[in-house]
Amino acid sequence: MSARLDLLLNAVFHPVVAIAGVVLMVLGAIQLRSAPRLKTPLTPLSWLVSVAVALLVLLFPPSPSFSDLAANRSEILPEAPRLSFFLPPEQRTLTEWVRLLRSQPDPDLHAGDPVRISGFVLQRPGMQPQLARLTVRCCLADATPAGLPIEWPANADPKPDEWLSIEGTMTTQTKDGLLINVVKPRTIQSIPRPERPLEP
Amino acid sequence: MTRFATGWAIFQGLLIEALPFLLLGVSIAGLARWLVPQSTWIKRLPRHPLLAPVVGALLGFALPACECGNVPVARRLLASGAPLGTGFGFLFAAPVLNPIVLASTWAAFPDKTWLLWGRPIGAFLIAIALSALLGLLPESRLLASALLEERRLSQPLSRVGLLERRSGLVGVDFNASERRLEEVPLRPAELLQHSTREFLSLLTLLVFGCALAAAVQTWLPRSWLLALGSGPTVSVLALMLLALVVSVCSSVDAFLALGFAAQVTPGALLAFLLLGPVVDLKLAGLFTVLLSTRAIAITAVAASLLVLLIGQWVNLVLL
Numbered sequence: 001m002s003a004r005l006d007l008l009l010n011a012v013f014h015p016v017v018a019i020a021g022v023v024l025m026v027l028g029a030i031q032l033r034s035a036p037r038l039k040t041p042l043t044p045l046s047w048l049v050s051v052a053v054a055l056l057v058l059l060f061p062p063s064p065s066f067s068d069l070a071a072n073r074s075e076i077l078p079e080a081p082r083l084s085f086f087l088p089p090e091q092r093t094l095t096e097w098v099r100l101l102r103s104q105p106d107p108d109l110h111a112g113d114p115v116r117i118s119g120f121v122l123q124r125p126g127m128q129p130q131l132a133r134l135t136v137r138c139c140l141a142d143a144t145p146a147g148l149p150i151e152w153p154a155n156a157d158p159k160p161d162e163w164l165s166i167e168g169t170m171t172t173q174t175k176d177g178l179l180i181n182v183v184k185p186r187t188i189q190s191i192p193r194p195e196r197p198l199e200p
Numbered sequence: 201m202t203r204f205a206t207g208w209a210i211f212q213g214l215l216i217e218a219l220p221f222l223l224l225g226v227s228i229a230g231l232a233r234w235l236v237p238q239s240t241w242i243k244r245l246p247r248h249p250l251l252a253p254v255v256g257a258l259l260g261f262a263l264p265a266c267e268c269g270n271v272p273v274a275r276r277l278l279a280s281g282a283p284l285g286t287g288f289g290f291l292f293a294a295p296v297l298n299p300i301v302l303a304s305t306w307a308a309f310p311d312k313t314w315l316l317w318g319r320p321i322g323a324f325l326i327a328i329a330l331s332a333l334l335g336l337l338p339e340s341r342l343l344a345s346a347l348l349e350e351r352r353l354s355q356p357l358s359r360v361g362l363l364e365r366r367s368g369l370v371g372v373d374f375n376a377s378e379r380r381l382e383e384v385p386l387r388p389a390e391l392l393q394h395s396t397r398e399f400l401s402l403l404t405l406l407v408f409g410c411a412l413a414a415a416v417q418t419w420l421p422r423s424w425l426l427a428l429g430s431g432p433t434v435s436v437l438a439l440m441l442l443a444l445v446v447s448v449c450s451s452v453d454a455f456l457a458l459g460f461a462a463q464v465t466p467g468a469l470l471a472f473l474l475l476g477p478v479v480d481l482k483l484a485g486l487f488t489v490l491l492s493t494r495a496i497a498i499t500a501v502a503a504s505l506l507v508l509l510i511g512q513w514v515n516l517v518l519l
Contacts, residue, residue, distance in 0.1 A: 008213040020220035031396055046397075046404040053407050057212055064209030065202040140213035 004061050006196050008140050066134055066197070067160035070145030071124045089113035089170075094133045095199050097170075098146035107181045113170045115183050118191060122147050123160040131166060131183070136198045143198065149182045156188060165189045203418060211414035214447065218406055218482070221449055225269020226402065229276045230395035247283040253331040256282075256289025257324055260297040267295035267450045267477045271486045272398050278490070279347055281354035284339065288331035291490070292503075295450040295477035296323035305473070308454035309461070315470060318514065322474045326506050330478075333502050334495060342495045344488060405485035413447040413481045432519060435468035436511035440504060443476040450477035467515030475507045 005014050089110075092100065094117040101110065122132035122145060132147035150166065151173070152158060168185035246252055256277075263273055270291065278287040295301065297320055309315050334342060343351065428438040448456055453476050461469055479487075479500045487496050 005216070008209065009217060013217065016220045017216055020223050023223060024219075027392070027396065030392065046400040049404040049407055050400050053215075053403075057215075060208065062205075062209035062212050064206040068202050069206045069210075140210045 003195065006198065007062050007064065009136070009198075062140075064140065065161050066120045066132075066145075067122050069140070069143060070122050070132055070134060070147070090116045093117065093199075094119045094131065094148060095135055095146045097148060101148075101181050107172045107179045110170045110181060111172050114167075115170050116165075116167050117148065117183070118163065118165040118194070119147075120193075120197075121158040121160050121162045121164065123158075128152070129158045129160070131164060134198050140198075149180065151182050151184045153185065153188075163191050163193050165191045207414050207418035210417055211410050214410040214414060214482075215407065218410065218449055219403075221269045221451065222402060222406060223399065226272045226395050226399045228263050228269070229272040229398070230391055245282055245286050247285070249285055249332060249335060250328065252283045252285025253289030253293075253328045254324075256286035256291075256331070257293035257297055257327050259286070259290045260294030261299065263290075263294065263298070267480075267483055270294045271483075271490060272402060275347060275398075275490055278343065279350040279354070281351060284335055284342070285331045288334055289327045291327075292330050292478050292499075293323045293327035296320060296474075300451045301454075301477075304451050305454040308457065314466070314514075314518065315473070318470050319473050322470065322507075322510050323477065325510075326474060326478060326503060329506055330499060330502055334498065337495065337498075342492060344490055344492055347490060401489065402486060405488065406482060408485050410447070410482060413445060417445065430465065432465055432467065432515040433508075433512060435465045436471045436508055436515065439464060439468040439472040440475050440507060440511075443472045444480050446476070447480040447482040448476070453477075465515050466518045467511035467513070470514050471507045471511035474510065475503060478503045478507075 005017060009017065087096070097115070097117065101107075104110075117131060119131040119133045122130045124130070128149060129152070130147035131150050132145045134143040134145055136143045151171070158164065165188075166183065166185045167187045168183050171182055171184045172179050173182045174180075245255055260270070263270070274287055274291040274294075277290060278284070302320065305319055306316055339351075340348060428434045443453075446453075446456065453473060457469055457472050484496060484500070487499070491499065
């Protein structure tokens with residue numbers, strides 16, 4: 001159950017939701033016990049809808065396509081929860097890299113830094129696939145993608161939503177006349193989706 | 201198919217996020233019904249058209265709940281005979297004027313003092329203006345019919361006759377019967393039943409609202425709305441539309457706004473934070489237990505106009 005929550009909500013809200021869930025179950029149990037003595041019946045529609053939704057939510061776990069979701073969102077990230085540019089380069093996560101690159105406009109500053117990141121393949125229509133992560137403040141409704149361009153080797157075939165772990169170096173490339181940072185991978189490994197795919 | 205799976209996930213996220221707050225609101229309403237006898241302090245609330253909404257708005261500090269949570273509490277207030285102005289003041293202002301939301305706004309924008317003041321003051325003004333506007337309509341055209349009947353039960357006979365009330369005791373000294381009604385406290389079992397019924401019917405409306413919001417979020421490209429972020433009026437309108445569509449709880453919408461605060465004008469940002477708690481797709485469904493359809497439409501239009509004006513003034517001053 002908490003694995004599903006990890007897919008939907010920011011970790012901060014898990015305890016709140018858990019408490020609410022427990023309270024609801026306790027209330028439901030009390031109601032069931034006193035059902036024979038029920039004087040006024042509940043309106044059928046609200047009963048039906050609530051039970052239907054509860055069953056659907058339990059039976060059909062969320063399996064969002066992160067790539068699809070991210071392709072539809074703007075890329076403006078919220079502020080970082082902690083200072084990241086004091087970390088050595090190989091310890092920076094993907095989101096930290098993205099924030100760093102956006103805050104420091106000179107691409108040459110980071111050329112040559114080692115990179116060790118993991119994320120899902122984000123395919124935006126008409127663009128090269130990137131490696132990305134989703135950051136949330138509240139829940140999936142406000143998830144914002146943070147993506148890094150990758151110089152995929154010729155034999156690589158990144159599929160959208162595939163989770164990969166990439167080790168390599170940060171390089172620069174000229175694209176459309178602009179100098180941008182691109183990750184040149186040394187190793188690309190397929191990984192299972194991590195337990196907490198949504199980052200704060 | 202993947203689009204549908206994503207939409208289903210967003211729907212679940214919104215619903216599960218809102219559930220604890222709905223539960224909290226229904227619990228607070230239930231507590232209020234239990235601890236406070238039907239008529240004592242509620243009937244002593246001021247009826248003055250300006251003072252009533254102010255008092256209602258300030259009640260938000262005593263009963264913190266986000267916008268889905270405060271609908272059952274507002275319903276309880278109105279059903280117990282509180283003045284209309286107080287009920288509406290609470291309904292429209294409490295989602296912002298409560299410690300949780302103010303704290304989250306401060307956590308998201310600690311450096312924007314104009315926003316930290318602007319949000320509560322704006323919510324106050326909107327609540328007062330809306331309750332003044334809605335007060336122009338007679339009660340029978342304003343409130344949902346079930347609420348109207350419940351409310352009439354707690355109003356004195358001098359104001360609402362027996363025929364309108366559709367119930368009551370004929371041939372009995374009214375004062376004596378009213379006192380007897382007041383003295384009977386609710387048993388916990390009945391209270392639980394009441395609250396459960398209220399929770400389930402509100403949950404149904406929440407489900408429809410979340411489904412609609414998730415559908416629009418999945419199939420409408422957000423980049424359309426945000427591309428309009430720079431014009432002073434167009435940005436306000438775009439973010440108002442976003443607030444209507446995104447429908448997240450007012451206790452967390454400050455964090456959502458943080459995501460695009462850098463790209464939009466200040467007025468647009470304030471408009472997003474003011475309109476969301478008052479009216480959005482999710483709330484529109486919840487309001488049907490409180491207001492008639494005409495009143496909901498008036499609320500939506502008037503609130504949007506007010507927020508548009510406030511947003512433009514802020515842009516005029518700050519840009």
